[in-house]
Amino acid sequence: MNTQIATLAGGCFWCLETAYNRLQGVQQALSGYMGGATENPTYKQICAGDSGHAEVVQIHFDANQISYHELLEIFFTLHDPTTLNRQGNDAGTQYRSAIFWHNPEQKAEAEALIAELTAAKTFDRPIVTEISPAPSFWPAEDYHQRYFEQNPRQPYCMHVVAPKLAKFREKFAGRLKVAA
Secondary structure, eight states: OOEEEEEEEESOHHHHHHHHHTBTTEEEEEEEEESSSOSSOOHHHHHHTOSOOEEEEEEEEETTTSOHHHHHHHHHHHSOTTSTTEETTEESGGGOEEEEESSHHHHHHHHHHHHHHHHTTOSSSOOOOEEEEOOOOEEOOGGGTTHHHHOTTSHHIIIIIHHHHHHHHHHTGGGBOTTO
8 A cells, every 4th residue: 555645725625525535545535724824723713714724635545546646637626726715605715726735746746737737728717726835734623524424414515515526426437436
C-alpha cells in the first residue's frame, strides 16, 4: 500500500467528503478546516468567515489504486473553480477553491492540471483555485463526518449535495467502491 494525503477545498465539505469516500483507493476522506490562523476552529467560527480557514476534505488514499492526478480531475468536476470565494449560494472565503499541497510533486501536479484545463478552455471563466502549502489540518466536529449519509433528508443535502453526487456517480461509475 502507498498511502498518501491530499487536501482540497471546493465549497461545502459535505459534497466533497461524500464523493471521495465512495471512490476505490480512498481509505478515508475527512471534513475539516485549513488555511487560516485560528487554532482548533469551530464550525461556528468558520461560518462567521473571520477565521481565514476554508472548509476542506483531507483524503487518505492508496496511490497504487488511485492517483493524485485522478483525485484532482474529480475535484475539478465536483465544484466550480472559477468563482472566487463562492460555491452556489455559499459565499465567503471559507468556501474558496483551494488545493493544499503536501509535497512539491503535488504542487507541480496541481499547477500542470490547471494549466492544461486553462489551455483546453474547459471552463468559460479563469480558474481561481488557490494552490498553497498545507498548513495544520483541523478535523471538523464529529457530526460533520459522513454528514450526508447521516442526514440525507436535510434540505441542503437534498437540494445541493444529492444532485452533485448523482452527477458524480454517473461520471465516475467505474471508479466507485462496490458497496457505494
